[in-house]
Amino acid sequence: MLLQIKNLKVGYRNIEVVRGVELNIDKGECVGLIGESGCGKTTVGLSVTKLIPERIGMTSGEILFEDKNILKLNPEELRNIRGKKISYVFQEPFSSLNPVFTVYEQIREMLEKKNNIYIQIAEILKSVGLEKIIGRKNVYPHELSGGMQQRAMIGMAIASKPSLVILDEPTTALDVTIQRQILDLITGLKNKMNLSILFISHDLRIVFSIADKIGIMYAGKIVEYGTKEKIISSPSHPYTIGLIDSIPSFEHRKQLFNVIGGKAPLFSELPKGCKFYPRCRFRIKECLKKEPELKDISADHFSRCILTSEIAARRLPKQNRSI
Amino acid sequence: MKLLKIDSLHKTFKKHKVSAVDGASFSIFKGEVLGLVGESGCGKTTLAKLILRLIDADKGSIFYKDKDLLKISHSDMRKTRKSLQIIFQDPYASLDPRMRIGEVIEEVYDIHKNVTGREKKNKAIELLETVGLGEVYLQRLSSELSGGERQRVGIARALATDPEFIICDEPVSSLDISIQAQILNLLIDLQKRKNLTYLFISHDLGVIGSICDRVMVMQSGKFVESGSCETIFRNPKHEYTKTLLKSALLS
CATH class of the missing domain: 3.40.50.300 (P-loop containing nucleotide triphosphate hydrolases)
Structure with a gap:
């Protein structure tokens, strides 16, 4: 196991926003977090590289990366991991690239061996599909389109040949066609370099197209976890079902979506019992007693709901939908 | 037609x-x-x-x-x-951060001069209810709203002139x-x-x-x-x- 997150809790001031997350990532595996x-x-993503400053975030639990607990490492040891063994791609490429340095300089910064720099950079640019700017050493980030900027970011992330890449909504700011290209690029790199990926997104469609395993998070906890196939074919938590029913598509033409009503609760005012209770269509009184544990449904498939077995049968057929 | x-x-x-x-x-x-x-x-x-x-x-x-x-x-x-009305793309940019939601909607009537006085407020409440928000939102600022709620305000504003x-x-x-x-x-x-x-x-x-x-x-x-x-x-x-x-x- 490359990365093991055990009972991770993170609190900002006195409010806990990650309330006990367990997640494992194997070598060469892509885990989606939705x-x-x-x-x-x-x-969760930031905690993996310990990027949450200690003075704001109280972190407990364990994050084992190659059997070392990241949360216990000193700054020196962290420097050897961040950007080298674990790299991070943020949501908005334009705000995460430095506007006053050229793309070349920014990729060079990431390289470990400083010999044959231009050859190394050219290779990286080629592997992320930026052949156009090979040799153009004075290109600045603002001269690139959103998609090319994200390619440059991915280039920087893989420059040090990491074993784990965390991608935090890498395609949200991009157009559909570019989104597809970036997803294909990530899949290609993953296979070529045997990368492990933690892919964070709010869009199930994107995660379905790239992840091997999927964790669905609600109010700071994972409410369902399983292989992609299991989540698509037999979603078991009412929240997952709601998310899947919210996907717009041609097949749902002119029908109302079976939406999840209301909005996510504030962490300072979490409801009693199951945190999804106020928005749940399947709720019963028992749900209020205590927050359910993550239960096994089948091999590699867990759900945090006491009604798991009945829910699939009660899922409404599409035509009976209303607001 | x-x-x-x-x-x-x-x-x-x-x-x-x-x-x-x-x-x-x-x-x-x-x-x-x-x-x-x-x-x-x-x-x-x-x-x-x-x-x-x-x-x-x-x-x-x-x-x-x-x-x-x-x-x-x-x-x-x-x-x-x-x-002919429009609902804009970015609900974060299309609402004036200094105006209360009630004012945002009532402004439409000020421009078109077709509804006045107390009637404006009633209309605004009615519109907010149509889009699934309520009277409580009249006094809120857009910064207190989530993205979905802001977009609902955008829809209410577009509907204001029927x-x-x-x-x-x-x-x-x-x-x-x-x-x-x-x-x-x-x-x-x-x-x-x-x-x-x-x-x-x-x-x-x-x-x-x-x-x-x-x-x-x-x-x-x-x-x-x-x-x-x-x-x-x-x-x-x-x-x-x-x-x-x-x-x-x-x-």
Whole structure:
């Protein structure tokens, strides 16, 4: 196991936003982490590289990367991991590239061996599909389109040949056609370099097209976890079902979506019992008693719901939908 | 019945010599949802703004009920805009951060001078309820609202003048998928209830497919293909449409 997250809890001031997350990533595996804005998914990603400053975030639990607990490492040891063994691609390429340095300089910074720099950079640019700017050493980020900027970011992320890449909504700011190209690029690199990937997104469609395993997060906890096939064919948590039913497509033409009503709860005012209770279509009184544990449904498939077995049968057929 | 008839509309941005809209001709029928799909920068939003005369077209004509919108005076245009409204893309940028939600909606009546005094507030409450928000939102600032709630305010504002035709310019592209479905439901419901006509702009073919009757595919200022949703999705002819469909994340 390359990365093991055990009972990770992160609190900002006194409010816990990641409330006990367990997640494993194997070598060469892509794990997708899905959830609405503000469910704590980015915080999980940031914790993996210990990027949450200690004075704001109280972190507990264990993050084992190559059997070392990242949360216990000193700054020196962290420097040897961040950007080298674990790299990070952020959501908005334009705000994460430095506008006053050229793309070449920014990629060079990431290289470990400083010999034959231009050959190395050319190779990286080629592998992320930026052949156009090979040799153009004075190109600045603002001269590139959004898609090319994201390619440059990915280039920087893989420059040090990491074993784990965290991608935090890497395609959200991009157009559909460019989105597809970036996803294809990531899949290609993953296969070529045997990369492990933690892919954070709010869009199930994107995660379905790239991840091997999927964790669905709600209010700071994983509510369902399983292989992609299991999640697509037999979603078991009402939240997952709601998310899948919210996907717009041609097949749902002119029908109302079976939406998840309301909005995500604030962390300071989490409801009692199951945190999804107020928005759940399948709720019963028992749900209020205590927050359910993550239960086994089948091999490699877990759900945090006491009704798991009945839910699939009660999922409404499409034509009976209303607001 | 044809609600709008647009004929060879052109717009070139001179400074950059870009033909943003290059000979657009199409009609919008009463009560339909017409989709407009294409990549960023292909001219979708420019076309929307041209139709409402928020920017001036170089040439062409836009007929709305026998009136050529490009030929009428500004004051006439302002009156006509009562029936032609728009919901903007970015709910974070389209609401004034210093205005309360009540003021945002009531401002519409100040501009059109058709409702006054106490009636304005009642109307605003009624509209907020129509879009699934309540009276409590009157006093809020847009910064206190989530993206979905802001977009609902945007919809309420567009509905304030009781329009016949609404341009929805990527109304859901900045929202989470669960909120996106809520807003789409609201738009579908309003369209059926009030027999509205939409020009629905999006780059997401999933969204277009779920809501539209007809689709027009746009590439660098030109329509490359148009037809019923059925034809475009099942049997695309143009290469660009095929590429779009292939890249779309259709589940």
